[in-house]
Amino acid sequence: RFNRGNIGGSIEAMNEAIKLNPRYTKAYLARSSANFMNKRIGAALADADLAIASDPKSAIAYAGKCFLLSEFGKQGEALGVCDRAVSLAPNNAMALTIRGLVATRLGNYSIAAADLERAISLDPNLYYAYTNLALTRKAQNNPLAALNFARRAVQIAPQSPGAQSVLGQLLVATGDYRQGLFALNRALILNPKIAAAYRARSQAHQALGNTAQAKLDNTLARQYALSAPDGLIDDISFLNQ
Structure with a gap:
């Protein structure tokens, strides 16, 4: 049910399992x-705590809680939880990726x-890591490396709205507006609630003289700013693994 997008139905089944x-x-x-995925981050965090209570040595449970705290904006608290996840499983690529996200x-x-x-x-196909590393390299003023990592993420996971969004943002930041729009449009088809994608698309349209479209995208960016993550991790279905 979860994999088919029936989130409510999947929760009902999980309730019965519990x-x-x-x-x-x-x-x-x-x-x-x-x-x-239902945008119920508080309930998601409560379940992560229940998972930890049921198995205090579950690295992925701590990693999940770390990610959720980060989405709440509690980066300092998240980092401590991620440290616990990595200490339990030093070779868990997802735990390292999420800690890297928090550090960024x-x-x-x-x-x-x-x-x-x-x-x-540890996992050369973990596109989340490439996406986050792209943003890290951008912050370190290394746009070429950032673009290479973003392109690798899209190559691995072309259906990832987060990967497409980050690639589009980086292309726009380097002045490649048309290619940036292509990636951003793809991201927003896959997930029409990525605020950062609208912000970058607004910038691209403004640079190309499409003032009306730029204004509309800026409005949409504000609309979704408080209702959706920026796509650094598209979902946390890794918790189902």
Whole structure:
């Protein structure tokens, strides 16, 4: 049900699983993922706590909680939870990726890059890591490296709205407005609620003289700014693995 987009139905099934086994860690993690996809971050965080309570040694449960705290804007608290996840599983690529995301949001770019590069060495197909590393390299004023990582993320996961959005943002930032619009349009077809994609598209349209479209995209960016993540991680279905 989850994989087919029936998020409500998947939550109902997970509720039944938890009734049958209240210590079923994977069910709490799966329900946490589903709640996040339903924009119920508080419920998702509560489920992550329940997963940790049922299995205090679950690295992925701590990684999930770290990501959710980060989405709430609690970066300092998130970092401590991510440290716990990595200490439990030093070779878990997803835990390293999420800690890298948090470090990027905190402005600790060299630390973020180390985590993300380590994650890629462990799992070369983890496109989340490439997307976040692209943003880290951008923050480090290395636009060429940033674009290369973003393109790699899109190559691995062309259906990822987050990867397409980041590529589009970087192309616009380097002045390649038409290619940037192509990637941003693709991202917004896949997920029409990515505020950062609208902001970048507004900038591209403004540069190309499409003032009316730029104004509309700027309005949409404000509309979705508080209702959707910026696409750094498209969903947390990794909790279902």
